[in-house]
Amino acid sequence: MPSFDSRNVAVLVGNGLSIAFNPDLNLRAITAEMMDRIQSATDEGNDVVAAMREIAQRALPQGVNSEDDFEMLVGAFGAETRTLSYLDQLAALTEPKKKKLRKAIKRVAAFAERVRDTGLSHVLEVIFERSVSNHEDARNLHAFVEAVTTTFDGKVVFANLNYDTLLLAALLHVCQSDVTDMGHGFRKVRVTTRTGEETEVPALRATASDFPVGRRVQLIHLHGSVTFWSNAPKTIFAKLDRAFLESHDQWNSVREQKTNIRPVVVLANQKDKSAHVEEHPFKLAYEMFVTGLQNADHWLVVGYSFKDDPVNAKLREEFAEREEKPKVLVVTFGDQPSRKEVARAFGWGKEDGSSKSWLTINRDGANGIQNTDDWSDFIA
Template structure:
């Protein structure tokens, strides 16, 4: 009997940009900044102060102009720092209620600033989470090529918050064989301020055992999604539909502080990101991502810059696992010449002393749009 072939797919922002240019980091950051300015009488000063705080932690010469993760993530870091200070104050000056109240006040302010920036970022992404007719057709062709070229499990690990890939998967695949982190078997009610139920939404899966063997196509949002939300206490996690997000006006509600729900995404600097991904539900997505790498001899990496340390650590660990009889076949799809081969090799722990990587690594530089029609693709799936 011929053994089924699995494929592990890692998707970065480059895939979203290929099918909707409005989802590039600079465009999102620019739009977020403009919306924050418009929302405040002192908009320019507020944004300037945010940038100064964010750039304080950046290397010399680097700015936050092009990266909303740097700008908004800085306030997640500030909030965590305030939490550490609060614990320190409780230990060293437990009787000083005024000090602890002041620290909590600053922590709450940092959290509000982060919520404001985060809600604007995710709203921009939400509004642009679509591909126009021609681009959608090309994205569907790409997803069809991936899911039909491998008869085993197809694991799509997505670093984007948008729903472009989700929409394409649901369009071209058999619904019965598709699963993301949402578990349709269990649902929770969302209630308004009067206690009335306004929606019933699926909870997120809690363990790997909540995925069925019949789920051949997995969509794993490693860093969360615009559709993943949780209560502020962090005990209930659920998936909202696009209709819910529109009808419930969730983005504005977060900014106004009129909802107890918060979006579930990893939006942090690189230092804090490693801690975030160890928390649920990202920990489950990463567990399934690692499993996909371990059980696949074909790794497809699309639109990823190889700058995410937690992701690179998993790639390197599985690539160099001594239990693996041979190196996986790796196809990296990028656009242009910015991504150097040595950067890719280094992410896998492959150095000059290891010789040429040509036996296991292929890099396509024409982008995701139409990659399934290239000779490199034909060789990859052979």
């Protein structure tokens, strides 16, 4: 059990937080919009468009019916690429002299990559366009962020599972001089824009030592962000701000293959997520998340469904190490997930007795949580 000189908190944020402060980021609505854009796409080339539509139709043959359909759709775009990568590795081992076979696999894999990038560009473009709040919602989000960052005067680590920029904007508004994210403060990388020009943009941090010690508030994107980009060989990792994405029409740049970078995010089904998060920059994000959990005796979970296996694994591992359990407040909206499901995600079973000694669940949503009795009990 670590020694706490200050009040530290680890905050895990899921899609429920984004929805609470911008209903347009509801996953069902996003998925429906994505399907509409995929079906009406005309600008990427006939073969790519046809393949993209076929994948979407195969993933959701009955259309959009639930929030779970988002993961089904985005996971489908990456599945073929990963399969072809395994085929290439297998061919190299079993038929190393058959150059034509290897060449054919690589050609198909390159096409699959383009289909993937095109599909995901539509996914992230929708999220990017909706990553804004009206004045009232933004003010409420700022109030929540201010409550968290002022109540806890030690290290505050936000581990964000969302791809949107709502939380980033709120943190910059509330505590800009005290916050750091995964974008490097001074190291730059060069990327190609739609016009063919090269320009310098901030790099993503490469190691934990890249994070400045003096900034007590950290924002970690566990599964990436609309602002995270890399080149195909994964030798360049960049952070592109909203102004860059808008001014360079970056989403169309991807679809038209007029940029050397593409989004780097974990948009995958549950089966593939565990492999994705072992890659950079997600591996670093999970490392920082675990450090945040280890150094805090208060864990705040907001708008998370407890359905991500890699995330649950880290929660369980650190929770199991604690002789004295952390104080946990889970903020959700409605009846799901149940107390049993939440406790089980932390590795707490029936044989361990009641979870009420360490776990509080508030089911009224994130908006205004700082004004509730559950919050007062959590921070006491």
